[in-house]
């Protein structure tokens with residue numbers, strides 16, 4: 001990436017919206033704006049961080065491309081720390097494309113996905129965890145996920161990792177003095193106090209972050225829940241009730257759902273991908289058979305299976321046969337149509353080993369028992385509400401891998417201190433753990449890791 005060129009992109013999603021924004025960053029951003037922008041006020045001096053009203057006009061034929069608001073933001077107080085220009089157009093993708101094309105013809109380079117945010121990171125406005133938080137914000141599917149990402153964007157994770165880093169740097173200085181003056185009479189390394197510092201300032205905070213990564217994982221990554229059962233038990237009705245929307249066709253004819261249907265749901269902050277499937281039966285036509293194949297694939301990938309039976313009919317031989325084929329997955333038995341009769345479903349009769357809470361009685365049609373079902377899903381995947389007591393930032397999978405490596409070195413360091421090992425040995429473990437933490441915040445992160453991170457962005461961010 002040549003820091004001297006000026007990049008540009010459409011920063012709003014394709015499609016129509018109220019406003020669409022084109023963004024440029026780089027030393028020529030203002031010159032390019034001046035080339036295409038015709039102010040409608042007499043006093044347009046492009047003062048930094050001021051919106052100006054005007055038109056974008058083609059420099060050659062003076063064709064009016066749109067009525068816009070434009071802003072110039074002078075470096076370094078900008079998103080990228082370079083000069084930034086935004087042109088706020090009407091939210092029509094054709095308008096945005098023609099203006100972007102004009103700018104590209106003037107010499108602007110089309111930005112790579114995430115390049116604006118990468119500049120913000122490379123120019124030191126944010127650290128790598130904050131850049132990653134921007135991705136999480138764009139992809140958050142629940143308010144809780146959003147809140148977690150905003151905390152991280154605010155530097156919550158950076159601060160915790162940085163505090164541990166500071167402590168390691170301090171200890172390294174002590175140990176290095178000892179390496180430089182090996183014959184010093186006074187004992188430079190106080191093993192007992194260093195050991196205490198390692199435990200309190202490094203090991204305990206590392207373990208806390210690792211616990212938070214584990215507990216928060218579900219809110220970050222979400223889960224996949226698939227509704228499985230014989231035809232006509234009410235699977236699609238449940239999907240519709242959960243979504244509060246007539247998403248799937250519901251009829252009294254068995255075999256209504258042919259393809260799998262997936263949607264997203266927020267269950268107490270957990271992003272849940274919920275999949276409705278074709279009812280599974282042996283005598284199925286060609287199309288239905290393909291649907292059943294798809295259902296099987298979804299079951300394989302699912303974190304949780306909702307095994308639905310028609311409670312008004314009780315458990316049938318076919319239910320039992322189907323159950324055997326999904327019994328290896330984590331599952332909840334859902335007895336539907338509780339509005340008709342209140343048969344007690346013996347989950348043992350299915351061959352189910354779970355506890356009695358594993359059968360939930362609902363009426364998808366009358367919307368009864370739905371909250372209980374959501375609670376059961378939440379408890380099943382989070383393992384009871386008590387486990388999510390700890391607040392605080394949630395390291396992602398990349399951070400977690402580095403934290404585990406850091407912990408390994410720190411444990412070794414602790415052992416070294418307990419044995420009063422030589423300073424150069426201690427220094428190696430100190431350095432190893434420090435490097436892992438440097439990787440998290442992006443001090444020493446390699447180019448290929450950065451590529452993987454910033455490729456996840458969409459264009460214009």
Ligand SMILES: Nc1nc2c(c(=O)[nH]1)N(C=O)[C@@H](CNc1ccc(C(=O)N[C@@H](CCC(=O)O)C(=O)O)cc1)CN2
Nearest residue numbers: 011021023049073076077078079080081086116125461
């Ligand atoms: N129009 C618009 N809206 C937007 C953004 C944007 O770039 N443009 N954002 C981004 O995509 C987000 C806001 N994030 C931003 C973060 C930092 C700065 C920024 O200029 N920071 C300067 C301080 C500016 C000041 O103090 O006035 C800095 O940190 O030095 C701007 C936007 C969401 N909304």
Ligand SMILES: Nc1nc2c(ncn2[C@@H]2O[C@H](COP(=O)(O)OP(=O)(O)OP(=O)(O)O)[C@@H](O)[C@H]2O)c(=O)[nH]1
Nearest residue numbers: 231232233234235236237255256257279363364365
């Ligand atoms: N009384 C009653 N009827 C229900 C309930 N849920 C679904 N039904 C009815 O059961 C029939 C089948 O419902 P669907 O939701 O289409 O069942 P499905 O499991 O998706 O069926 P397939 O797609 O064919 O596998 C429809 O006539 C629904 O109105 C319920 O809770 N109570």
Ligand SMILES: [Mg+2]
Nearest residue numbers: 235236256257
């Ligand atoms: Mg259906």
